[in-house]
Amino acid sequence: MTPDPPLLAVERLSVDFPTDDGPLHAVDGVTFQIDEHEVVGMVGESGSGKTVTALALLGLLPRRAQIRGSVRLRGEELLGRPERDLEQLRGETVAMVFQDALASFNPVMSVGAQVGETIAVHHPEVSASARRERVVELLELVGIPDPAGRADEYPHQYSGGMRQRAMLAMALANDPALLVADEPTTALDVTLQAQVLDVLERIRDRTGTAILLVTHDLGVVAGLAERVLVMYAGRAVEEAPVDDLFAAPRHPYTLGLLASLPRLDRRTRGSPLFRIPGQPPSLVHRPSGCAFHPRCQFRALPAPCATDVPGPVEVGAGHQAACHRTELVADVTPQQLAIGTP
Amino acid sequence: MRPPTPAPPAVPEPEPVGPSELLPSVEPPTAVEAQPGSAGQLFWRRLRRHRLALISIVVLALLAIACFGAGLFAPYGRDEQNLALGAVGPSWQHWFGTDELGRDQLSRLLYAGQISLEIGLAVALLSTLVGTVIGAVAGYLGRATDQTLMRLTDLFLVVPAVAVLAIALKKFGHDRFTIIWVLAALFWMYVARVVRAQVLSIKEQDYVEAARASGASGAWIIVRHVLPNCVGPIVVNATLSVAAAIVAESTLSFLGFGIQIPATSWGRMLADAEGTVGTSQSYLLYFPGLAILLTVLAVNFLGDGLRDAFDPQRGDA
Numbered sequence: 001m002t003p004d005p006p007l008l009a010v011e012r013l014s015v016d017f018p019t020d021d022g023p024l025h026a027v028d029g030v031t032f033q034i035d036e037h038e039v040v041g042m043v044g045e046s047g048s049g050k051t052v053t054a055l056a057l058l059g060l061l062p063r064r065a066q067i068r069g070s071v072r073l074r075g076e077e078l079l080g081r082p083e084r085d086l087e088q089l090r091g092e093t094v095a096m097v098f099q100d101a102l103a104s105f106n107p108v109m110s111v112g113a114q115v116g117e118t119i120a121v122h123h124p125e126v127s128a129s130a131r132r133e134r135v136v137e138l139l140e141l142v143g144i145p146d147p148a149g150r151a152d153e154y155p156h157q158y159s160g161g162m163r164q165r166a167m168l169a170m171a172l173a174n175d176p177a178l179l180v181a182d183e184p185t186t187a188l189d190v191t192l193q194a195q196v197l198d199v200l201e202r203i204r205d206r207t208g209t210a211i212l213l214v215t216h217d218l219g220v221v222a223g224l225a226e227r228v229l230v231m232y233a234g235r236a237v238e239e240a241p242v243d244d245l246f247a248a249p250r251h252p253y254t255l256g257l258l259a260s261l262p263r264l265d266r267r268t269r270g271s272p273l274f275r276i277p278g279q280p281p282s283l284v285h286r287p288s289g290c291a292f293h294p295r296c297q298f299r300a301l302p303a304p305c306a307t308d309v310p311g312p313v314e315v316g317a318g319h320q321a322a323c324h325r326t327e328l329v330a331d332v333t334p335q336q337l338a339i340g341t342p
Numbered sequence: 343m344r345p346p347t348p349a350p351p352a353v354p355e356p357e358p359v360g361p362s363e364l365l366p367s368v369e370p371p372t373a374v375e376a377q378p379g380s381a382g383q384l385f386w387r388r389l390r391r392h393r394l395a396l397i398s399i400v401v402l403a404l405l406a407i408a409c410f411g412a413g414l415f416a417p418y419g420r421d422e423q424n425l426a427l428g429a430v431g432p433s434w435q436h437w438f439g440t441d442e443l444g445r446d447q448l449s450r451l452l453y454a455g456q457i458s459l460e461i462g463l464a465v466a467l468l469s470t471l472v473g474t475v476i477g478a479v480a481g482y483l484g485r486a487t488d489q490t491l492m493r494l495t496d497l498f499l500v501v502p503a504v505a506v507l508a509i510a511l512k513k514f515g516h517d518r519f520t521i522i523w524v525l526a527a528l529f530w531m532y533v534a535r536v537v538r539a540q541v542l543s544i545k546e547q548d549y550v551e552a553a554r555a556s557g558a559s560g561a562w563i564i565v566r567h568v569l570p571n572c573v574g575p576i577v578v579n580a581t582l583s584v585a586a587a588i589v590a591e592s593t594l595s596f597l598g599f600g601i602q603i604p605a606t607s608w609g610r611m612l613a614d615a616e617g618t619v620g621t622s623q624s625y626l627l628y629f630p631g632l633a634i635l636l637t638v639l640a641v642n643f644l645g646d647g648l649r650d651a652f653d654p655q656r657g658d659a
Contacts (some may be wrong), residue, residue, distance in 0.1 A: 056556055084559075091557035098555075105550035108570045108654055114549075117566065118556040155655040170556065 005075035007178055007210050008034040008057070011307070013069035014329040015052050015061065015234075024283045026052040028234040029069070031312075034178065039204055039211045041141035041225030041242065043218060043257075047280055050214045054180045057212075058096055059086040073178075083311035091118045099165035099183035105155035111166050112151025115139065118173035134240055138169040141206070142199045161192035165199050175207055182214045218257060222246060230254050233281050239312075240319040250321035250329050252296045257332035274338040290324065298325040350399060388651040395647020409455030411551075416449035418550035421604050429623050438629045442637060450606060451629055454594070457518055457607040458588050461525070462637065465587035468526035470580040473533025478564050478572075481541025492538065495531045503528045504597070511599045525587050533579045537555050540572040563658075573652040581645030585638035592634075 015027040016174040027049040034040050044050050055061050057071055059078060073077045073093065074254040078086070079163050090096075095118075098104045105114060108304060116135045119126055126134075132151070134241040142165040155163060164184060171179055182202065203209055213225055221228050221242065228245045230238040230253065238251040249255045278295035280333035286295050304310070304324045312320040315330070323329065389395060406416055417437075424444030432439045438447035481489035507524055514520040544550065545568060553563050569576075592609015595598035596616070601607045606614075608630040615626035 060551065061552060087557045087559055088557055096549055096552075096555040098552055100548055104552040106549040106553075106567050106571070108573075108652065109566070110654075116556070117553070121556060121558050121562060135433070156654070169551075169554070173556075 005072065007036045007038070007074060008212075009070070009072045009075075010053075010057070011070040011072075013053065013056060013071060014067070015056055015064040018064060018066070021284045023066070025234050026065075026283060028058065030231070030234075030236045032039070032229050032239060034210050036177065037208045037210055038227070039213060039225045041215065041221035043212045043215060043221055043228060043230040044231030045216055045280055047233075047283065048231040050216075050231055051182055053231075054096065054182050054212065054214050057088050057180060058094055059083070060090075062094075067094065086204060091171075091176070092122045093176055094178045094180065095174070095176040096180040096182065097164075097167045097171045097184050098231070099186050101167045102155065104167055105163060107155055109242045109270070110152050111163075112136075112153075113159060114155075115151070115166060115170045115173060118170055122174055129333070132162065134173070135169075138173060139166065141172070141202070142166065142169045142194065147254050148264060160252060161188060161195050164188060164192070168196070168199055170206065172209065174234065175289070176209060178212065179203070180212045180214070183216070184213070185215065185217065185220055193220070200224055203318040207324055211256060218246075218261060230257070233286060234283060235291060235309075235322065236312075237292065237323070238319075238321045240316070240321075244316055244319050247318070248330065249334065250284045250315045250326045251292075251323045252298050252325070252329055253292050254321075255329055255334055255337060256295075256331060261334075261339035263335075263338075275317060290322075295334070296325075297327045298323075300325060302314065367539065370634070383653050384654065385617070388654075389647055392647035392650060394643040395651075398643040398647070401636065402642045402644065405633075405640075407458060409452050409459055412449070412452035412456065416446075416452045418446035419448040420453040420606075421445065422449070429626075431625050433620070439625045441626060442623075447626065447629055450611065451608070453607050453634055454606045454611055454630065455606065455633060457601055458591065458609065458634070459637065461518060461522055461607070462584040462588040462641075463589045464522045465525040465529060465590075466580045466583040468522065469583055470533050470576060471633065472526065472567070473530035473579075474537050474572075474576055477534035477537025478541050478569060481538040482545055482560060482564050482568060488538070491534075494612055495534050497533045498528070501528075504593075507594060508597075508599050508626075511594070516600065516602045518601065521591060521594065525590055528590075529583050529587065533576065533583070536575045536579055537572055540575055541568050544568050544571050570652070574649040577645045577648045581641045584641045585634075588614035588634055 010033065011031050013027055013030045014025070016023040016025055029178075030053055032040070042050050042053065052061065052065075056065075057078070058069055059081070061067065066212055067079055069079070075087065078089070105111065109117075112132065112135045115138055116131045119131050119134060135151055136147045139151060144150050144162055144165060150158075150162075158166060162260045164187075168184070184200070185196050188196060194274070197220060200211060200213070202237075204211060204224075211224075213221065215221060226238060228242050229236050230245070230251065232253050238245065238249065238254045240250075245254065246258065249258055253276070255272070259274040260276065262273055280281050281291050282296070287306070289298070289304065289306040289308050290310050293299045296305065297322050299305040302315070308324070310322045310324045313326050315326055321329070412420075412506075422445060424440065427440055428442035429442045430436065430440055436446050436448065438451060439452075440446055442629060476491050476495065480488040506528065510524045511520055541564075550563055550567055553567050558566070588609065591600055591607055592612050595610035596613035601610050611630040612627060612634075615623070615630070618624050618626050
């Protein structure tokens, strides 16, 4: 008996956008999978290909995007499927929430109508009153006070945090198997971030929805995700169970990210916050070999770091790093890097 | 990149809630809460606050009742002549005076209003409908569809309107239905362009993307998300077309291509009285002119009110 295919299996996904200066490699050969009920974090800075990857999963990229590789949902290939098939999946099996909740609501429709729309699109047989009941239930699930009354209000009458939670309600309307959350907390202040994370946690516990959490915030990932995928310049550079990633990062970029986090529990008085030197690379003219090598402290030049693109190296249970020098990285902790005594 | 992993760390076991339990049941629940502020009710609440729009509705309704009930209200027949009387100014017998054939101008104005109102409203409705559909499809689909539809629009825009009208009316007769569809065929392009431009900007909004991510189809998105956000410009354009159609009809009538005697319209009455400017009979101009002005103003105010009423952000409901 063959085991069930994973909920989502992405293999060597590449997305290029043609530009006047040549193709822009937004995503390059990203491979990962998400099991049922699993929460996977995808972290990386702006332009690392997180959002493009997320959009590619739902087939929402603009037509000029050139997509290669494979995205399989429960064993079924999604890339190249006709739009009509994808429409049936979106909002039903795979749902997505976006970063800007205000812009993601139609200003002339009540919030309740928009949350219910996902149901109306996929289940036209559901009566209006049943749909409304479900909407109120969903708004309650995401912690909107007075959900029955609030359902008739318009987006501009909601606060920022409520809108973000209402977005989650909209995405959850049909109880999707996978929720793709693209920077769900980025536009919010810390209190509201905590609320949204609470809701996500409740969603995971109550509905068993798998979540792909796209964010640049390592703290968000630490609190919610079971596994983490670190992206850099369109490539996956490290993948690990969340505890392993924070305890023992094996890619210099991850190490740098962790070292950059301000810590309250360690005395680093007098020393400035650590930062990774240099700038994120251009995705059109990417550095040769490992895209991180111009900023890397562990590099060996020219070979192999500037000549060969590193493949994933197995460094622990479920832990891979795409680095030629990962053994060296293992000997350094983020704290050592942060206070400058490697 | 990912070989089989050992059990991931401490996954909280999801509660056994099946998809079927979370989906709403198909049978209606027993007690449905009355919807205190449905979209329609909010719409009326916002419209009611717009005093000018309300007055306009009343004015338009009165005009329509008076004109289409002319058989009941008009003091004289449309073509009833009193050659002995001739042209006299407003009096108690003839409130709006009479023309040189002694025809009562109030009665003629009411009968003429039937045609003017009908043409104005029908042309606005028809051209707005056609223009909205073409503009929305062109803007939303883009690419080749957009190119084709917009070049078609340009083609209609450069056609010499009066010549086309003259030919069409000669060929199909001078009845008002011909006038309506020919005018509509010459009016829809403006709406189409405005709607297309709106759609181009609205389809880039995040809520359209969010609707796509919810699995909505293109047609659904156009109808539910894009067009409701274009209502303002569409309504304003429609009200302008009402005025333009009434005026265009009068131009046609003036040139002899429009409504044929003995039938008449406000535009035709204006055209007939054209020679009275600066004479003692200039009252023949004032009343049809005022009727057109009143209608156009009322329609414009109503359009304003409608536009505001469609926008939930104007005044909390």
